[in-house]
């Protein structure tokens with residue numbers, strides 16, 4: 706998220722859970738019976754946990770891959786921040802799970818890493834949401850998004866909102882109406898939908914933005930800290 710105007714889509718727990726149900730149905734219909742889910746940290750954690758429940762799996766592993774950009778490196782290199790426990794996937798059929806595939810890099814790096822380092826059985830992939838920009842083709846997809854948007858997941862609500870608030874605040878104080886207007890105009894966050902999806906959360910978002918050193922009160926509103 707670098708620019709100051711882009712489309713955001715705010716999602717709800719119910720909506721996300723439905724996508725998990727769709728993915729689980731696809732896995733079951735395909736006949737694939739993974740032994741273990743490897744959830745990519747952090748976005749894959751909620752879907753990974755729910756898919757364990759829906760598919761009847763006990764084993765849930767985490768893999769955190771970071772993207773290195775720039776410095777002496779050219780392009781982007783994967784860096785395995787927190788690997789999976791080796792015996793958790795060795796000889797096992799694996800389902801790698803993430804929330805969204807955007808560039809597709811995390812998913813393909815994860816598969817390569819597991820296949821190269823851990824001698825698994827079969828490795829397949831599942832995501833809740835798929836963007837056309839992705840170079841990876843996951844085996845199971847909850848939904849295809851026809852245009853790029855930043856998806857605000859319920860487990861990431863405060864983190865994303867504090868980030869967005871930081872982008873709209875500046876040297877001129879904005880009251881709550883002003884913050885909401887900027888969020889609508891710059892990030893297509895519709896105020897009505899916002900109150901349906903996350904009712905009465907804006908005060909909390911602003912308090913958190915203040916606590917995290919992003920916003921400060923002044924002039925009858927909020928300013929960039």
Ligand code: ADE
Pocket residue numbers: 805806807808854855856857
């Ligand atoms: N992570 C990577 N791409 C994303 C997107 N478009 N929305 C939310 N999380 C993401």
